[in-house]
Amino acid sequence: MKITTRKTALSGLAALGVAALFAGCASAPSDSGNASGAPVASDFVPCMVSDSGGFDDKSFNQLGLEGLTAAADTLGVKPVSVQSNSDADFAPNISNLVDQNCNLIVTVGFNLAAATKEAAAANPKTNFAIIDDNSIVSDNVKPIVFDTAQAAFLAGYASASYSKTGVVGTYGGMQIPPVTIFMDGFADGVAYFNQAKGKDVKVIGWDVKSQNGVFTGSFQAGTESKQAAQGLIDQNADVILACGGPIFLSAAEAIRDSGKPISMIGVDADLFETDAQNKDLFLTSIMKGMKPGVESVTVDAAAGKFNSTPFVGTLANDGVGIAPFHDFDSKVDPALQGELDKIKADIIAGTITVESPSSPK
Template sequence: MTHRTTPRLLLSAGALLTAAVALAGCASAPAGSGGSTSAGASSDFLPCIVSDEGGFDDQSFNQLGLQGVTDAAEALGTKHIDVQSSSETDYAPNISNLVDQGCTAIVTMGYALAAATQEAADANPDVDFIMVDDNTVSGDNIKSVMWDTSQAGFLVGYAAADYTTSGKVGTYGGAQIPPVTLYMDGFARGVEYHNQVKGTNVQVVGWNPDSQEGLFTGNFSDINAAKVLSQGILDQGVDVIVPVGGPIYQGAAQAIRESSKPIALVGVDTDMYLSDPEYDDLWFTSIARDMPKSISEVIQKAASGEFSNEEYVGVLSNGGVLMSPFHDFESKVAPTLQGELDDIQAQIIDGTITIETPSAP
């Protein structure tokens, strides 16, 4: 297989996600029991993390956040504590538990944890909180870490519209929240742009970026619901599908396998071809973001006393978001496509192309 190395679109695989270990199930650990210590670590600084409901074995969002924390802990020579949430009722107790254990910086993973994060930050001004995927929280001790995934999604939407032979591509989400619909908006707008410049009429099934209406499983953990939803989308003739929501991609992959049709799957959050090679023949590309590096850097700055509440936003220009390689699909896309994507990326960066979305950070 061939890998593209175009510097504007790609980061090294190691910067995205180390080889993921596929774990069965998504059992929730008791609060405070997920800690691990680096050999010889000794520090008063204690970074910690609370997952969203997907769990740290989701091979995507939560796992990438945990990697950022463990990378920072290793660099600092200290231990870390990680705790999983199985439902929204776990968020506040889990955060409180970490505060009680003396955590000095707490990463909270996802939009759904915003209210619990705000409450804990207000009550504990000496603890630094790193809020991932939400910027509605505020305070001197809260830093929002966001990524404008619509930019990378736009590139992937354009590529999907160029690749499809059925004239239909699809997307759906786990929950209808801005960090999810941001991906979907970017993807749909990229398809629209292809239609505009190439005179095509590719349809997007599952999401309307103008009305902000579409299809959602309602959570990030129900793989069967994702499979059923995927089957309904594929039955409409879609040959490229983008499930947005951590592990729910597994439901889409299962539906594709059972269809026995040449349907391409698009990953989110990281280069899923590397994260979950079980489906390496299905991965068209991924709408990725460099979560581990961003989170690790914020934690290390907090450890050195440089914590700030200034929001971080990952975009194409700073490498925070990117489009992954085509991997096994590289020989299947048009030979001119990569050059077109390079040009589009440059125009997004310089502002010539703007992406319409109400969910932009």
Template structure:
């Protein structure tokens, strides 16, 4: 049976916070956002279906859910949500949202692509904005995707420079493009550091050319995540990138138990800000502004300007980025922040390109 959906409490209209419009490849610049209290807003229902991992994963599900809650607060709309515990929940949860009369449905994650495509085809009067997927071509489907490889490249470069052992590592939840795009960027950043500095920092867990590496097999099994991390630590890796929603917890626990000086890099949201119990071993996070893009998609559905197409978050439009290093900044080599700023500029200008085969195509 699907996880029961929740009818969130309606919150009255409040002052809108100005946000940058989405750049939509299919329809140009997004129109002005709907204003709070707009006619019909109180009768509008925005809905969300999570990927496995749930809305409290401190990663992409939770960050997307933040956008839904922001829309509820700013626009005075109603919301419904369905939390998926496994892939078996995707289709029934999507069906439940359709049956509840949702005006727009936000499926969170690449793994919901099939159920989204089927629901969108069967319900052309419902808008769908799917997070982390852009291959559904339909007038009522907007793909919200993010070139995470760009920001991961910066993280890999910084990790290579900060590593004391000369070995870093990464692992993923599943071998899908929205996971491997981070791993590609991270490994390519290390490779670039080695080339620029004449070093030989090693990357465990991922081979960019072969597109093979270490995976838990799902986004739930913390025991396997911990075991993989223990293996990396035994090979002297001291900075580790877990790409798999809540799977960072297994990695963090392995580091704490080892007593070694090692750190993790978060993904999607600023992990140090959300997960204070591990903040001392979080180097930085590779972020995706899913909350902002979800909010903007809902605003367009509310004001009637929603169209199918694609939004791509990049370093240039702040759709992806690198969170603050916080206390870890003092551990970075001298001049690293300036080097990262230049690398960001080089990626934006196109001087550095073709980072990942999973990057969204222009």
């Protein structure tokens, strides 16, 4: 087992944004018009383009829009959002927002990288931010990325501790870095539990060494996702991590249909809080601070403080984390939370280091 990583410095954005990760709210606006105290042009237009999962995915698109909306409320301006129904919508949707004279266009997801890069090059006076991609090097593009392997490591450890069958499983939507980073951290966290406890909890659905696993091919809930979850259930997994926006909804269906005591690990948001129908299934969730990240980038841009330095969310700056156990609190090992607190502190200190090939560079 190889578990290595690097530490990421906290950017100026992080200092503004990550404090709101678990609080979920922005600072009150100042008399001068916004939380930063800097004057904001009344005609500032913040905009956003979703990935194909849509803004009601209870996950990364929804969190991104919540961040944009919160910033717009703080600034006293009106946001504009455009939903993509397929990959073919990305470029036209961005072009549409450019034509509407948006000052900041936030694109949600790795899949929008090519369209964002092209639009940014063609419109150097427009500022862009992109969630889950840092491949674009341009003065007018700010990456908002997250080292979710660190938080997923904690969730993997918790899953291994909780599992009664000794089998936990994971599958993804598309095999892209923002998805596989969750799976790497999860599997490494299970491996760390096995090493620490002398156990042999098995991970199915993803192999860290070969970087091969189970994927549905999209971020859509439906037959493919339900079948992937059922495949894990058939192999005796009793904790399932579904990575890829709303695909977790199909995993929940498969679990309900099975009638078995199977729990889930959510991603992006605390799905106990965002998905009332399935809240009883979530052992915990691996959270990314997309809402505060987008909110802070937007407020900065409105105040004339936009820059292209990437924001990288980590455990150290609270840009990533895991949700409380909620209804599972009385069901987990009483020692588990203390163990997780120690592991988190060791990751932050560098005593335990966590790396995924997909970790932000």
